[in-house]
Amino acid sequence: LSKYxxxxxxxxxGREDFFDKLELVRLERNIERDGFYKSTLGFVTRHRWQTKVAELLRGPTKAKNIAKLKQLAAQDEQG
Structure with missing residues (x-):
């Protein structure tokens, strides 16, 4: 049960509203945008689902979110 x-x-x-929720967290914690996407990208790419069900249900959207995070992190680095 704990893995679930x-x-x-x-x-x-791995949800479609990931970036909406991420922005709410950033604003709530008063975190500057500079470097935020890069650190979030590190966290999300290191994360591993604990169950096959989560991998099947959330894995594909998580991969899309990682791709978008890479773009945002690159934009931040370019200024």
Whole structure:
């Protein structure tokens, strides 16, 4: 059961509204945008789903979110 709870806790990494929620967290914590996407990218790419169900349900969208994070991180580095 605990593996499912872990996946549920981080399920937003593989959701369509990931960037909406991410922006809310950034604003709530008063985090500057500079470097934010790069550090988030590191966290999301290191994350591994604990169950096959999560990989099947959230994996494809998580991959899309990672691709978009890479673009945003690159834009931040360019200024």
């Amino acid at each position: 709870l872990l996946d549920g806790d981080l399920s937003n990494l």
